[in-house]
Every structure is written in structure tokens, then in C-alpha cells.
Amino acid sequence: MVQIVEPRHPVSLSDYEGVADLGATVRSLRQEAESRLAGFDGRRLVMVNSTAQGGGVAEMLPALLSILRELGVDTHWLVIETQEQAFFRLTKNLHNLIHGAGDPNLGTPDHAVYDRVSAENAAAMEEFLQPGDVLVVHDPQPMGAGALLREKMDIAAIWRCHIGLDHETAETRAAWGFLDPYLKPYDHAVFTAPEYIPSVLAGRATIIHPAIDPLSHKNRHLQVHDLVGILANSALVKPWGPVISPAYAEPARRLQADGDWAPATEPEDFGLLFRPIVTQISRWDRLKGFFPLMEGFVSLKRGIEARTDLDNHHLRALQLVRLVLAGPDPASVDDDPEGKEVLSELCAAYSALPPHLQADVAILSLPMSSKENNALIVNALQCCSDIVVQNSIQEGFGLTVTEPMWKRAALMASSAVGIKQQVRPDLDGLLIKNPEDPAEIAHGLDALLSDGAKRAAFGRSARQRVHDNFLVFAQVKSWLELLTNTTAACWPNCD
Known part of the structure; x- marks a missing residue:
């Protein structure tokens, strides 16, 4: 079976157009669509991925599909389903291999489970598809199903890959070797960076950067009352008075010293509204560099007493600063079976810290039962952070970088290829060379905590960078061009 998802996106193009710094961009997009869509000839666009919530793809699709609909493209969203956990363990390994990690020993049993689940999903998708559709398949999970359908039906098929590595390794060769038979039927592919394109797709791949929706719950501007209300409703701060909106049905949960989980204000308020805060929010994935x-943060804290180079303000910042490591409730992300394991290992590392350092670190599990509440919690956490970190060992692009850049946050991130597509070093943020080196991480945090003017300058530049390059409107323009070019190239040559 496949799930048909109706993208919920209450914002219209007119709403964007009414925002002062977005109006001209929206008018340009309308003109682009009017000139191009005659070439799309009334065809349907069907996008397929592996989960309706959790991760960047599921977050991007509602705005992208809704705007395309408003511009006149008949768009639909399907999510593949399977009860075979071996399939998602395999595709998670493929994800890691494409990033240069994971187990490269892929064999006949792996192909068997991939082929079986792909055939099941292809059969379910075929009932929904019709001749003339353009099928866009996101990442390795649905790739096999899309390939089968392209060979069987009179459709165009595009594979959208959100991950990659800028050099070849034994792991990447294993991944692309496994996926090669399923890549061949596709008419075109889309990548985030040119460095990610494998040789098998040379000459039939396009670069489209992911993007954020500036009026989404995760990225819209929060007034002070909104910000404090969200933190109070999610049990991230203790309210000192009445709050106009009710508490969320499911609060954010914080790891306790005894290994249990409790509302994030336990055993005491963490100080999000008063202390300097360093935050990383990502899926629970080893490649995100949580450990x-x-x-690095613990090393920075442990070194305070021995330092003689600190003025009073810098010393006070280091004494008060706290670290937030946050991610989704791993039980809610169906296509990432590794999440629970990674979170468990991170919890064990936290439990090994002495009590005074545990008090300075909060590991948060963010509820996913309400997409809106989850997005608002992430927005609020980013807005009340002095530094937002994305310490990815590898990163396909990193919307968790784009989001704080839009909010003018001071950013410290790794030099992973996807992040370098966005952040200009020492202009939009601080990039560290080795995200696995705690000493370099500590040094970077220390430098930013000591210099408020630099943090502010990074934030101003980052906001403009996202406005010019990484809002959803630029992404929609790129998709309009690719869709019309693909259909024009395909159907004259199809039977």
C-alpha cells in the first residue's frame, strides 16, 4: 500500500506577496510560471518519498506542492509503506554509504528485500498513476518502485537525491553499485551539489537546492509573547503567570540524571530565556555529530577554571552557557530505525557525566504528534539560542542550517559539502574543519561566545543569504524549468 498525503499549507502566494521583502520575488515567480506552464501541457506531477513527517523532505513538500498547485500544476504526494523493517535498515545503510559510512557488504539478500518491497510499492502506486504523469521520486527508499513504473508505464520519471559525498570511497562505490540498475530507467536526476553526482548520471542531472518556507510555523517571525507562550506550552520553561493558549497535549521531554524522561523543566528550569544557549536540532543520526x-562543550566547561585570558563578560558567558541537543521522538520517524539506537547511546554518554556538567546539558526529545507544535518548538528553540550548531560529519544540504540563518542566528557548522553550499565562511557563520575534534569545537564555541558583535554580523549576513538563494520561491522556479524541459524532451521520443 501507499499513503496519499494531502499537503497542508494554509499560506497563499498573496500572503507572501504582502510581506515587504518577499513581494518582488513572488511577482517574478508568477511571471515565470505563466511563461513555462504552457509547456507542461496539463500533466500531473506526483512526488513520492518514504515518510510524511520527520526529516527535510517531508518538511519541504507541503509548501513546494501547494505553491505549484496555486501556479496551475496538478500536484500529488504519495508515501511508500512496508511492514518489513529489514527494508528500512537496508535503505538507512544505503543512506550512510552514500555519505561514506556504513557497511559496504551488500549482497543477494539485500537485493531481494529491496526488490520485493519495491515491487509491492510499485503495484500500489500504479493504481494511482496514469499515462502522462511526471513522477518525482525522493531518495533511495522509493527509487526501485519508480524505476519499475518508468519501465512499465508511459510516464516521465525524475529521481531527487538529497544526499551525497564529494569524493569516492569503498562505501560510496558499494552504494552506487547497488543502486545502478534502478537508476538507469530514470529520465533525469536532481542533486543538491555537483560534487554529489555519480558518473552513471553524468549528463542527465540538475542541481536544485533545498529551501525553506519563510511563513511556515518553523520559520515565521515570533513575537515575544508567541515565543514565551510556545516555550511554556511545551514545558520548556516554567511560566510565571497565565498563558493565553493551552499547554500542548504532549510536552518536550528532557533526559534526567537517572535515565528517565520528564518534562523539560525538570528537575529545574533550564534557563532558555536568560542564559547563553548553544543548540543543535537534528534527527538522531551518528552523521549529525552530536557526540x-x-x-567539545564539556571540554570548554572543564577548562574555565584554568584560564587566565578571560575578561569578566567572557568568563560570565562561559559559566552560564548551556547546551541543548534536540531531536524528534525517534518512535515517530518510520524510515529511520537507527534513531532509537543513536539516542540511547547519546543518553548513556550523558549519564556518564558528573552532575554539575549534566546540569549544563539538556537532551530533548521533541514531540511529533502535532506537526505544527513540533515546528513551533523548533522555531522557539532556535530563536532563543545565542549559537545554533550543525556539527554534521556529512550533510546532504542541511535545512537545519538554513532555518537559523533565516532567523539571524549566529551559526557554527561543519565544513560538510551541503553546508558549504549555504554558508560563506566567516561571513554567514563559522565553519570548523573537523567536526569530530572536540578541541576545535570548543575553540569555535569559545570564539563566538566571546564576541557578540561577530555573532550579530553573522546573523545579518546569513539572513540575506537565505533571502537571495534558499527560500521556497527559488526552488519552485527551478522545478518549473526542470518539469517543462523533461516533458518536452521525453514525450516526442516515447511510444
Whole structure:
């Protein structure tokens, strides 16, 4: 079976057009669509991925599909489903291999489970598809199903890959070797960076950067009352008075010293509204670099007493600063079976810290039962952070970088290829060379905590960078061009 998802996106193009710094961009997009869509000839666009919530793809699709609909493209969203956990363990390994990690020993059993689940999903998708559709398949999970359908039906098929590595390794060769038979039927592919394109797709791949929706719950501007209300409703701060909106049905949960989980204000308020805060929010994934980030932060804290180079303000900042490591409730992300394991290991590392350092670190599990509440919690956490970190060992692009850049946050991130597509070093943020080196991480945090003017300058530049390059309107323009070019190239040559 496949799930048909109706993208919920209450914002219209007119709403964007009414925002002062977005109006001209929206008018340009309308003109682009009017000139191009005659070439799309009334065809349907069907996008397929592996989960309706959790991760960047599921977050991007509602705005992208809704705007395309408003511009006149008949768009639809399907999510593949399977009860075979071996399939998602395999595709998670493929994800890691494309990033240069994971187990490269892929064999006949792996192909068997991939082929079986792909055939099941292809059969379910075929009932929904019709001749003339343009099928866009996101990442490795649905790739096999899309390939089968392209060979069987009179459709165009595009594979959208959100991950990659800028050099070849034994792991990447294993991944692309496994996926090669399923790549061949596709008419075109889309990548985030040219460095990610494998040789098998040379000459039939396009670069489209992911993007954020500036009026989404995760990225819209929060007034002070909104910000404090969200933190109070999610049990991230203790309210000192009445709050106009009710508490969320499911609060954010914080790891306790005894290994249990409790509302994030336990055993005491963490100080999000008053202390300097360093935050990383990502899926629970080893490639996100949570472990060395925590080690680097702990190293910074442990070194305070021995330092003689600190003025009073810098010393006070280091004494008060706290670290937030946050991610989704791993039980809610169906296509990432590794999440629970990674979170469990991170919890064990936290539990090994002495009590005074545990008090300075909060590991948060963010509820996913309400997409809106989850997005608002992430927005609020980013807005009340002095530094937002994305310490990825590898990163396909990193919307968790784009989001704080839009909010004018001071950013410290790794030099992973996807992040370098966005952040200009020492202009939009601080990029560290080795995200697995706690000493370099500690040094970077220390430099930013000591210099408020630099943090502010990074934030101003980052906001403009996102406005010019990484808002959803630029992404829609790129898709309009690719869709019309693909259909024009395909159908004259199809039977």
C-alpha cells in the first residue's frame, strides 16, 4: 500500500506577496510560471518519498506542492509503506554509504528485500498513476518502485537525491553499485551539489537546492509573547503567570540524571530565556555529530577554571552557557530505525557525566504528534539560542542550517559539502574543519561566545543569504524549468 498525503499549507502566494521583502520575488515567480506552464501541457506531477513527517523532505513538500498547485500544476504526494523493517535498515545503510559510512557488504539478500518491497510499492502506486504523469521520486527508499513504473508505464520519471559525498570511497562505490540498475530507467536526476553526482548520471542531472518556507510555523517571525507562550506550552520553561493558549497535549521531554524522561523543566528550569544557549536540532543520526559536539562543550566547561585570558563578560558567558541537543521522538520517524539506537547511546554518554556538567546539558526529545507544535518548538528553540550548531560529519544540504540563518542566528557548522553550499565562511557563520575534534569545537564555541558583535554580523549576513538563494520561491522556479524541459524532451521520443 501507499499513503496519499494531502499537503497542508494554509499560506497563499498573496500572503507572501504582502510581506515587504518577499513581494518582488513572488511577482517574478508568477511571471515565470505563466511563461513555462504552457509547456507542461496539463500533466500531473506526483512526488513520492518514504515518510510524511520527520526529516527535510517531508518538511519541504507541503509548501513546494501547494505553491505549484496555486501556479496551475496538478500536484500529488504519495508515501511508500512496508511492514518489513529489514527494508528500512537496508535503505538507512544505503543512506550512510552514500555519505561514506556504513557497511559496504551488500549482497543477494539485500537485493531481494529491496526488490520485493519495491515491487509491492510499485503495484500500489500504479493504481494511482496514469499515462502522462511526471513522477518525482525522493531518495533511495522509493527509487526501485519508480524505476519499475518508468519501465512499465508511459510516464516521465525524475529521481531527487538529497544526499551525497564529494569524493569516492569503498562505501560510496558499494552504494552506487547497488543502486545502478534502478537508476538507469530514470529520465533525469536532481542533486543538491555537483560534487554529489555519480558518473552513471553524468549528463542527465540538475542541481536544485533545498529551501525553506519563510511563513511556515518553523520559520515565521515570533513575537515575544508567541515565543514565551510556545516555550511554556511545551514545558520548556516554567511560566510565571497565565498563558493565553493551552499547554500542548504532549510536552518536550528532557533526559534526567537517572535515565528517565520528564518534562523539560525538570528537575529545574533550564534557563532558555536568560542564559547563553548553544543548540543543535537534528534527527538522531551518528552523521549529525552530536557526540563530539557534547564532548567539545564539556571540554570548554572543564577548562574555565584554568584560564587566565578571560575578561569578566567572557568568563560570565562561559559559566552560564548551556547546551541543548534536540531531536524528534525517534518512535515517530518510520524510515529511520537507527534513531532509537543513536539516542540511547547519546543518553548513556550523558549519564556518564558528573552532575554539575549534566546540569549544563539538556537532551530533548521533541514531540511529533502535532506537526505544527513540533515546528513551533523548533522555531522557539532556535530563536532563543545565542549559537545554533550543525556539527554534521556529512550533510546532504542541511535545512537545519538554513532555518537559523533565516532567523539571524549566529551559526557554527561543519565544513560538510551541503553546508558549504549555504554558508560563506566567516561571513554567514563559522565553519570548523573537523567536526569530530572536540578541541576545535570548543575553540569555535569559545570564539563566538566571546564576541557578540561577530555573532550579530553573522546573523545579518546569513539572513540575506537565505533571502537571495534558499527560500521556497527559488526552488519552485527551478522545478518549473526542470518539469517543462523533461516533458518536452521525453514525450516526442516515447511510444
